[in-house]
Amino acid sequence: MILMKGAMEFMQQSLQQFYQSCLDKNHFVAVPTNQKEGNGYAVNSQYFEGDYWYYCHRNLFSICTHDFTVKEDVFINQKQPSYLSIYYYQTVEAYFYPAHSPIESNSIYCNVSDNEAYQVHFKKGSQLKSISMYITPVYFEQFIQPHYDFSYEESVEVFRRVKNPSRWSDLITLMLKIGNYQGAGVAARLFYEGMVAEALALMITNHHAEQKYQRKARCSRDDEKMLERVVHYIDGHLHEHLRLSQLAAIACMGVTSLKVKFKKRYECTITSFIQKKRISYAQKLLLTTDLLIGQIAVMVGYHNASRFTELFRKHTGFLPSEYRETNQSMSNDIGEQ
Template sequence: MSHIKNEIHEALLNKNGFYRDLNSYYFNCEGSCFTLLPDKGKGHYWFYSYKNIFLISVLDFVLYEDLFIEYPNGNYLSLSYYESISGTEFEPYYKFAAPCLKGHFCNNNPYKCIFHKNIPVRCISLIVTPEYCKEYIHAKNSQQYKNLAKAFSNLDSVPDFPELIYLLNQIKNCRFSGISAKLYYESKVMEAISMIVQKINATASSSSAKRVAPQDFESLVSVTKYIDKHFPLEIKLDALSKIACMGTTKLKYTFKAVYNCTISDYILNKRLKKAEYLLSSTDLSISQISQSIGYKKAGSFSEIFRKNTGLLPNEYRKLSSYNSYSPYKPLDELNFQ
């Protein structure tokens, strides 16, 4: 976890207007507290890390300007509870609606998000690595790690999880020191993971009646492959219905059951993801990008982009930066024994 602490958190915090505050008494002294520079905002970002195993962070600040953050490529699982926030995650797109729980599986791809100004960011997060899973959960191969990653990723679909929120607040309020803090944080991280796995398994069992037949799932795969290749074009529901060999009503229902979004939302997310890539890594004009993803008018594209990300395309381009550096190995290269 030393990479996560030194190469991600400290570097990103220093880059984005936070400074190491050795005189802060807002959080546990066992961790590291960073405070926003007065011209950037007010508040703090605290984190506690242990070896190459896990990291806990507490965010409590207000920004004076929108802040775009890109975490480098990595392999880790994260859990976050947002008590207050206004912002957007990218790849896939997700607009925060606090209070909310968010699970995330990062598999050697960057994590990008934007925090909007003038709205308090209050969050408690846990990050665990494959090394943690090997040592504490005895995940002996990458498939077991992927199963745990699936549980984290499905956390967004859990409608109510008060016991986990209570546990996260216990972590936030801990003031133990030395070995007591280490043991406390270790036990609470393990307890949180246990809760997540149990909750996801219970939720999956209760929704077994909604499972899609194997042949229908294969039909949906054909539909998504078609959309992935043709999303810049106008895609008719009737055409997708013929590809899936099912009626439009059944197609819409099964698609939502499997992908947890509508067909229209799936197409929109494909377009926005492509636009985000073109904005951050090319010099194409807004008009060119608009046409390349299926919008004839740049104004229409700009409004849709703003509605879903909180930023106009030019604002996103200004804030974003392309970062190909990664201190991590791909998941398949990790040495599970």
């Protein structure tokens, strides 16, 4: 396993300097780009083999592509500056740390970074192929706010509040267009500027559409209170067998009505919600106690250890024992940095 080198010192250096520093520290070698605008690199280290490309437009934005084979388990723990990012993972087998939520292939992920650590685990033997875009606060100060009266802080709210961007076909199409583009010179610089502006427009458009939908789909205040009672009960009784009829009685609703309103409010079924709660609690117990796997299974409501193991692997990508061992090992490595 490895913790990638290169803490972000964005405020003290340009984007170009930052990329060059990180690439040098991680043994990337410059290669020709066949006249494509930007900078191409290759790597063949103990951990990665493949190609990397990036394009920076002053300190305003950057665009990157990865096409790697992951040769060993890789844990990235890297401090990031303030920026907004959009990632399109074409192929990937990875998990965000520490929650170990899986990163899905053919999916969009949006992130707001504010000098926080980016922590992700890429699995040995997997292929990493992605296209990403990073937009700095300077871009908004110089180009967006003066002309459109839309600040970086407002964009942060859009990125934070947006839900389920992973399958947005319009954003996926845009990112693929970026990845396939081979131009150079003024045409390329104009192309990339246009793509960044269009990506922001799509984010804002989809955010407004979601807000409109949520206003229409919003539960009544009384229903909200009843659903909160159900969630509170679930949280306190994860170790028990939870019946829909029992939860419906707590909510003072019929079973069908509860299922419909719960899904509208929490954007998942009650069964899925309970599973996620149980697995999340199991993750905490695995990392903070020395309890046996079977004991933890019972404590989170699974008296069949095989069923617990199956669901745990489905949600995290790990067997419970692997999750405990991997996270303990990673925590030790992080502590040594």
